Amino acid sequence: MKSVLNVEVSCFKNYNTPSNPQKVNLLTWLNSNKYKQKVEELRLLEDKSTRDQIKSKLPAITPSGLFSYRSEDHIIKHSGIIQIDVDGLDIEDIEIYKNELIKIKNIAYLGLSVSGKGLWGLIPIPGDPKMHKKYFDAINKTFESFGIRLDEKPKNVASLRGYSFDPYAYFNHNAILFKTSFFYPTDKLIKPAFPGSIESSNKLLNWMIREIQNAQSGERHATRLKIARLAGGYIAGGILDYGVEVTLIEAYLSQYRHIDSKQIQKKEINAIRSGISDGLKHPIKSEFRKNLSWDQIPRLSPFRPSTLEDLSIEKNVLQGKDLIFNSSNEYIQALKIENGILLNGLGYPAIWDCIKSNQFLDLKTKQVVDMINKKHELLAIIRKFNLTTC
Template identity: 40%
Template sequence: MRAESDKTKRDLDKATLPAITPSGDFEYRSASKLKPNGHSGLIQFDIDLKDNPHIRNYADLKAQIAKLPFVAYCGLSVSGTGYWGLVPIAFPERHGQHFDALKRVFAHYKINLDDKPRNVASLRGYSYDPAGYFSSQVMLFELYDEPKPQPARSFDYSRFQDQDDSALISRIVRYAESASEGNRHATLFSASRLAGGYIAAGRLDEQTVVYALETIASEWPMHSKSQKTIRDGIRYGQTAPIYPEERTIPLTIHKKTCTPPAYKTYKRTPPPRPRLRFNPEEGELLDVVIPDSSPWDDHKRGEGTSTYSLVDSPNREEFARLLSIAPDQLPLYQFNSKSTQA
């Protein structure tokens, strides 16, 4: 690999090497997944040639680093053009703060460290150095930098007042500003994703949101990474538009239990039957009477109390025509002689 001049191919080969996380044991490689008591008590440092072109005795740098009492190991990097090493720290829970102090100490000697090892889960690919430096007696590195209080920022929100839903931008910006050190990437992504939902719903302007979030992230390290985080968050958020809530006035419920309506039952009275009046002596039809109640509704057929009986008549068709019914549906009755006078 050290003989490979093509950096792209060298990086591809480097990705195939075994690797370790020198600072701890993890459920999977993430700072938030460090196992309980999983910190190794070591912090690594990384020195790249491209970050230190001003060092004239760069080839002898390992011998100079070996003079520092807190360096436990120092050796060549995979490429052979850089150095990496290990330093034991006193307070593993202050890993990042120890790194800040270590970087400041190296800066005193005009040596610039790579920022990646500040992350407790930073990776280290296997490297070969037959003349690596191992200290027989090392001093515990006790220096750490207290986090500086974040100065109150006066962000100018007036530039967003002419935009739709300007309060939304203010809320998103405040949320991004509240990001704590070590959690900036996650907070910025969440704020960008939220903004993406408003952008997809047409409630915010994308360029305005990007400008506002990049203004916040411009004061953080690795600004280019923050810009990518903003773009990725907005793109992800646009898949789920956030529309304004539609509020409706609920109907007023006067009674929780409805009283069923009262129903009255009526007895159905059958319609009265038509009654024929005729002259019993001559068999002449006199008229047709529709009474309010039929005098024979309660008659019990087959009993001896009957005053009339069913008869057949040659005038059935005429009677049926007058009544507008079928002849076979017309019953004809003849009064008995005893009731003729009545």
């Protein structure tokens, strides 16, 4: 059967036996009724310690891969699957949460935990053991935005999942791969693209990384905070995903890990995190997108990266549509300042439009935008006196 869950994983005799694993098919395991009766008996018990004792004797798998021994260092192959564990739910709320979570196109499986008091699920990710923790962090951040805190254990690639049974478990054999973007700057300046495509989001992220890494001495902390706030606004507006936080922190560390002290590193990482948290309260959405219906432009949520089909639809919508600005003055009037950065009317950094190779603006308008970039007060003056800029 063709399914993202049709992969091999390791199975262990019980929770306390990390050696001698056997290969099992994940899809077969999920559909097995072999220990159904034991699980049903366990769920009737009130005493948690007794439940845990029985649970520890059930067989368990490592959903994220094949292992020669149950530890991170003994992974043979990543399965391309990561597990999520949602605990602490009230019994009466489990069905409500389940009905909402299965709307997420990246969830391949969702079912009851062995206790029956929580939900656990599986999400396909790129099968790279080195990136496993980063994908978990990105997924966890997204769930936090829904008000849901995931158990941290699956962050370990060798984390276990004991046998459970749910006759009404949810299966999505064509679940969409969850991909967090980890892009690093190139030496080449990039001209802007319309918002809403993966390409333009990647370019935006590259620009942010360059700003963080190339900030001048004395301005580095303020720049990181400013860029992080902007990133939070883009996340809230659906232009970037939650993995951006990890990417920006990595961008900072790659440049300054051997320069800044541990104390300074901690301070700067906290600045990026708090900046994003603050920016989330102020969504930045493309004005161009607002002119299109919800159905015309696929939603670019953290859990639903655009597929090729989505991009095809988006391209068809954008084709034949004129630029939203009819004149240079109209373009200038649409500029706005967010967290100390000048954005164009499409919600992207206006500095992109000043690049020589970009034919979107004429030379005179580029000069005006460049001046406003250097002195933001000019924008208020132009508007206050209704000046003709070109």
